[in-house]
Amino acid sequence: MDLDAQVASLQQSxxxxxxxxxxxTTIAPSLKAIAAQLKHSQYYVLQTLEQGWMMTTxxxxxxxxxxxxxxxxxxxLQDAATSQAANKDPQVMALPVPVIHILFQLLAMQPIDxxxxxxxxxxxxxxxxxxxxxxQALIQAQLQQNQQANSIPPDMA
Numbered sequence: 001m002d003l004d005a006q007v008a009s010l011q012q013s014x015x016x017x018x019x020x021x022x023x024x025t026t027i028a029p030s031l032k033a034i035a036a037q038l039k040h041s042q043y044y045v046l047q048t049l050e051q052g053w054m055m056t057t058x059x060x061x062x063x064x065x066x067x068x069x070x071x072x073x074x075x076x077l078q079d080a081a082t083s084q085a086a087n088k089d090p091q092v093m094a095l096p097v098p099v100i101h102i103l104f105q106l107l108a109m110q111p112i113d114x115x116x117x118x119x120x121x122x123x124x125x126x127x128x129x130x131x132x133x134x135x136q137a138l139i140q141a142q143l144q145q146n147q148q149a150n151s152i153p154p155d156m157a
Contacts, residue, residue: 001041003032006100024104030142034130035099039119043073043102044080044094054085054092055112068113073102076121083124106132
């Protein structure tokens with residue numbers, strides 16, 4: 001599924017509250033810009049039977065009190081299935097999720113600080129980190145641009 005189709009799918013699954021669909025339309029260019037930098041159109045995310053995403057808390061080696069919560073996104077089902085978290089808990093399964101949906105969820109899942117996308121099948125030692133604060137800053141800039149573009153100049157008569 002290409003990125004435009006993923007955005008359309010996200011909009012269709014959004015609640016019909018008159019806000020979420022419009023928000024998706026507004027931030028879609030930012031979501032697509034980030035997704036375009038990644039290699040895969042979908043990734044496998046470890047989930048519980050209740051469809052909650054598996055979160056991992058990492059501690060800084062030099063500052064043990066500094067922690068961050070991350071979600072891993074794997075390029076293949078096999079990579080996800082062989083991860084430590086999947087091996088530890090039989091209640092965990094890996095499901096494919098479109099990359100746009102993963103990025104959108106980062107904005108909604110408050111305890112998550114970052115997503116780690118593993119790009120190369122079989123190599124889960126190196127990944128691309130997408131930090132929540134960076135994504136929020138990009139989207140905030142997008143929203144400000146849209147506000148400025150849509151505002152009517154005060155001297156317009």
